[in-house]
Amino acid sequence: MIYLDNAASTPIHKDVLTEMLPFLSEQYGNPSSIHKLGRTANKAIQNARKQIANLINAQPNEIFLTSGGTESNNITLHGFAYAKKGNHIITSSIEHEAILEPCKRLEKDGFSVTYLPVSSDGLVDPTYIKNAITKDTCLVSIMFANNEVGTVQPIKEISKICKEKQLPFHSDAVQAVGKMPIDVRDLELSAMSISSHKLNGPKGVGAIYIKKGIKIEPLILGGGQENGIRSGTENVASIVGFGKACELAKENLQKNIVHLKSLRDSLVSKITSEIPHVSFNGNREKRIPNNAHFTFLGVNGEDLIIKLDENGVAASTGSACSVKIQKASHVLKAMGFSHEQITGSLRLTVGLSNTFEEIDTTVAILKKVVKELREVSPFKTKYGL
Amino acid sequence: MIYLDNAASTPIHKDVLTEMLPFLSEQYGNPSSIHKLGRTANKAIQNARKQIANLINAQPNEIFLTSGGTESNNITLHGFAYAKKGNHIITSSIEHEAILEPCKRLEKDGFSVTYLPVSSDGLVDPTYIKNAITKDTCLVSIMFANNEVGTVQPIKEISKICKEKQLPFHSDAVQAVGKMPIDVRDLELSAMSISSHKLNGPKGVGAIYIKKGIKIEPLILGGGQENGIRSGTENVASIVGFGKACELAKENLQKNIVHLKSLRDSLVSKITSEIPHVSFNGNREKRIPNNAHFTFLGVNGEDLIIKLDENGVAASTGSACSVKIQKASHVLKAMGFSHEQITGSLRLTVGLSNTFEEIDTTVAILKKVVKELREVSPFKTKYGL
Numbered sequence: 001m002i003y004l005d006n007a008a009s010t011p012i013h014k015d016v017l018t019e020m021l022p023f024l025s026e027q028y029g030n031p032s033s034i035h036k037l038g039r040t041a042n043k044a045i046q047n048a049r050k051q052i053a054n055l056i057n058a059q060p061n062e063i064f065l066t067s068g069g070t071e072s073n074n075i076t077l078h079g080f081a082y083a084k085k086g087n088h089i090i091t092s093s094i095e096h097e098a099i100l101e102p103c104k105r106l107e108k109d110g111f112s113v114t115y116l117p118v119s120s121d122g123l124v125d126p127t128y129i130k131n132a133i134t135k136d137t138c139l140v141s142i143m144f145a146n147n148e149v150g151t152v153q154p155i156k157e158i159s160k161i162c163k164e165k166q167l168p169f170h171s172d173a174v175q176a177v178g179k180m181p182i183d184v185r186d187l188e189l190s191a192m193s194i195s196s197h198k199l200n201g202p203k204g205v206g207a208i209y210i211k212k213g214i215k216i217e218p219l220i221l222g223g224g225q226e227n228g229i230r231s232g233t234e235n236v237a238s239i240v241g242f243g244k245a246c247e248l249a250k251e252n253l254q255k256n257i258v259h260l261k262s263l264r265d266s267l268v269s270k271i272t273s274e275i276p277h278v279s280f281n282g283n284r285e286k287r288i289p290n291n292a293h294f295t296f297l298g299v300n301g302e303d304l305i306i307k308l309d310e311n312g313v314a315a316s317t318g319s320a321c322s323v324k325i326q327k328a329s330h331v332l333k334a335m336g337f338s339h340e341q342i343t344g345s346l347r348l349t350v351g352l353s354n355t356f357e358e359i360d361t362t363v364a365i366l367k368k369v370v371k372e373l374r375e376v377s378p379f380k381t382k383y384g385l
Numbered sequence: 386m387i388y389l390d391n392a393a394s395t396p397i398h399k400d401v402l403t404e405m406l407p408f409l410s411e412q413y414g415n416p417s418s419i420h421k422l423g424r425t426a427n428k429a430i431q432n433a434r435k436q437i438a439n440l441i442n443a444q445p446n447e448i449f450l451t452s453g454g455t456e457s458n459n460i461t462l463h464g465f466a467y468a469k470k471g472n473h474i475i476t477s478s479i480e481h482e483a484i485l486e487p488c489k490r491l492e493k494d495g496f497s498v499t500y501l502p503v504s505s506d507g508l509v510d511p512t513y514i515k516n517a518i519t520k521d522t523c524l525v526s527i528m529f530a531n532n533e534v535g536t537v538q539p540i541k542e543i544s545k546i547c548k549e550k551q552l553p554f555h556s557d558a559v560q561a562v563g564k565m566p567i568d569v570r571d572l573e574l575s576a577m578s579i580s581s582h583k584l585n586g587p588k589g590v591g592a593i594y595i596k597k598g599i600k601i602e603p604l605i606l607g608g609g610q611e612n613g614i615r616s617g618t619e620n621v622a623s624i625v626g627f628g629k630a631c632e633l634a635k636e637n638l639q640k641n642i643v644h645l646k647s648l649r650d651s652l653v654s655k656i657t658s659e660i661p662h663v664s665f666n667g668n669r670e671k672r673i674p675n676n677a678h679f680t681f682l683g684v685n686g687e688d689l690i691i692k693l694d695e696n697g698v699a700a701s702t703g704s705a706c707s708v709k710i711q712k713a714s715h716v717l718k719a720m721g722f723s724h725e726q727i728t729g730s731l732r733l734t735v736g737l738s739n740t741f742e743e744i745d746t747t748v749a750i751l752k753k754v755v756k757e758l759r760e761v762s763p764f765k766t767k768y769g770l
Contacts, residue, residue, distance in 0.1 A: 001421070001422070003422065005414075005415070005418055005420065008414075008423070009414060009415035009418075009618065010413065011411075011413040012409055012410065012413060014410075017410065020409070024405070024587065025396075025397065025399075025402065028394055028395065028396040028397060029390075029699075030393040030582075033390055033393050033394075034687075034691070035390065035693075035699040035700065035701075036386070036694055037386070037388065037390075037699055038699075067452035067456070067589065067620070068617045068618060069618075070605060070607040070608065071452070071617055074606060074607070074616075096607070097606075097607045097608045097609070097616070098606070098607030098608065098617070101606035101607050101616070102606050195618075197415075197618060202409065202620075202622065203618055203619070203620045203621055203622065203623075204452065204589050204590065204619075204620025204623050205589065219459075219604070220456055220459045220604075221459060221482075221483070221487045221490060222455040222482045222483030222487075223455065223481075223482045223483065231459075231482070231483060232454070232455035232456055233394065233454075233588055233589075234588070234589075235452070235453075235587075235589025235590075237587065237589075238588075238620075238623070302419075305419055305420065306419070308420075309419070309420040309421055314421065314422055314423075316419075316420075
């Protein structure tokens, strides 16, 4: 199988699994226990916290472990909203559902939320943020890189505006961390969400970076783990794996970027030159290195995915996270795509283990499959496909 | 090492790890992806859901996967409170922090909470529940078995009262599931929290049973996984492990109960007969089979744990979940224990892999260690230790 759905989830790196295994067998202590087994588990967590912090140039005590990116986003929105410094939030219209849905709830609860528009290549205009800020604004939350089209936002410019207005700035960086250099100090972020399984770590674990000195209201309460920000017995093995994945991502960052980018660029150039009536979407330059997003005129993306799957290629129409609901992508809508364009979309996201041979095979399969689908497309005559 | 802290966490059963491993290596699909890898992950989750449901005689669609017991409790309290059928909650004074802390927050948010007292052996009197119910009550939440002293509550009687008043009844059954037969249909529970790592499954995963037909307000929002009750990419490997742990717990339930109970009873009879000035706490009969809780007069429990650890025995003073905060147990306080009694407490919780030889060794070590500590105790003369 050729796996080109790395934005949905990535394989666990073998060195990550090796680090995890002791904590899935003999090292089964609860990190809160004061005996040796407990202390060993606790030490392992603190080590992972350092590895995670290192990847983004944070301090270990600025890393709060969660059950994943979705929870990190939920904690952040709830946490800043109920820190009660204002009742207005600014975000974009192309955020992940894990931002948009909590925002909708906050609206029901009396908060006001501004959903900023984006350009046709998925960029938020920092001027719009500046203009949207009111005296009631308590948080700006703009994603780092979009999960569907891969566009990377002007985080530093946005950060500068927020700093001027002394506003906290959060970024959902689930798709960006491990795929581009990110330095939270340099970017002056207040908070940032990270997910382990998007960077070759295990599922079910993630983190929030929260800048030292910022106090937020916790969402999940109990025994007071994670300095009171996130209670619950720590998921030791997965945290250890997450830490190792971050260490590997840091060590190999430049090498990985080059590899992913060449694979992706080869995919894009071959698809756009060998298949007619196809457009490559999102910003060309401001883009994470692993993402390629296309629109195939007259083709239904769902049919395309199924045909590709039958031919051994794993791909996606867009987000994997909108489960079982066949609804049109809000991201592409916000980018001004027509219903037909949205329907014909395909996301191919490369990973560390993909090869150039796989890219060539994929292009050949895609060529064949798109042709077959266009043969029976209701738009065949209309567009001369 | 002799591990007698199974209420804090349990070792992962080897068959559980075997089931998990494919999902930590080649089966890395996101269950929401529609390609083969995604479908395989999704199928594995649905299978686990059945295994979890089977253990407690629920339907698979009544099982909602979470990141653990703490989150399950938080979702339940938030979920029933904000379903907005009333603003009064009844619970007990000996619940886990993962119930008490969310209750305290609900109080800040305008809800009223009744914390029922317990008897000296840790039992809630169902009559008190009956008397506490008002027209505003929207939830009764009483734990199944206490995490410190092991007392099992009269769940069926409480359930009957709630049914008469048409009130939802939730039980935090984290310490009970897998250690005693639990049939949610027979008990007529509305909701129940379960944790995987307390029954020889992995950490970082749990579930809530929610009776079919009951609608609660979700806490974590996003892609709509778990039927909208708990968004976020599913922790596939851990869910698979949790499922297998439940299957094993069901298959071996009677055998395990007999084994745990004989180990525990041997521990209790030897400690109480061979060591002077010791009391065995909690209810003698209404008790989970793995828990033994003692008070050693004139001994500091913390010192005891450290000495036991030095001698190769892993134990606890009470809950492992109250991290780093050296505060007196609210459970023992509610049971009417004096400060001195609380200080001298020790929890020993046996597990499936413990042996009778280990019990004998533990008693010998404990005898020696208690003697040593009493030699230097400030209460030595006062109590004639």
